[in-house]
Amino acid sequence: MARLVKHPACHQDELADPPFDSWTSPAGMPIAHFHRRGDTILLRFPDTADFTIRPGCDQVACHPAPEADPAAIDTLFHNSIRPLLINHSGGLALHGSACATPHGAVAFVGLSRRGKTTLAGACAKEGNPFLTEDLIELKRSGDSYEVVPQRPVLRVFGDTADYLRRSRQGDAAATRKVALAANDALPFAAEPSRLGAIFVLGPGEATGPLLSPMQPRQALAEIMQHAFVLDIEDKARVKAHFERLSDLAEKVPFVALDYPRDYAALPDVASAVVDHAASYRT
16 A cells, blocks of 8 residues: 655646646536646646555655645545556555445445535434445455445544534634544454445435435446546546446446435434345345
């Protein structure tokens, strides 16, 4: 596993060359830009950090921007850089969250702010330990997949933190995230768990939990939006990555899930997810 090497903070000078790839938010705001530097890739998160990645190297260099939050740097490495490296090396990583149930792991994917981490926390609160937030690392095991546990922390906005803690502590609801460590009331699963189903979160237009099984072709089109590719110009690796995603869509049940974004509804949603996962158990 690659490790992060932090260098002294420095200003992000303007780059002369255009990026060969970029990440943007659903609102069209820039999140990250990919630039090629010989056999390395410079991944810039504006006003936060530059990461220099040399494929195959066991180190990732980071030059933080002045006043960048060290916790934010660590989170970017674990939840954004590591998935790129996992997929580049032939593994499989998705953007989402997951928890362990008596019927196998359930994973949640969807667009930003669809509630992936909140739902994993709600499931944990109801007794189904969370496995990961933001990064779903999958390992092939025979004809199935296992979810690999990540850090025992959930990063959520203040109002969700209050809900999961059952107490109000005055965290800013919409301006910053709060790191909640696993505890007895918010359990963490430290061992890999067989993946039972992947739930694709909708926009929150349903009046109650609405679950609809997806066909593999639909699932593949959806999951391609939630995977990580380091070099979109490396055609051989992109092809292999597509084949791994296709296999996942064929072997694992995908379910479209929509529900009202109301904390009072979350226990019923968590129960519906677990019950639905039970129907796929073999």
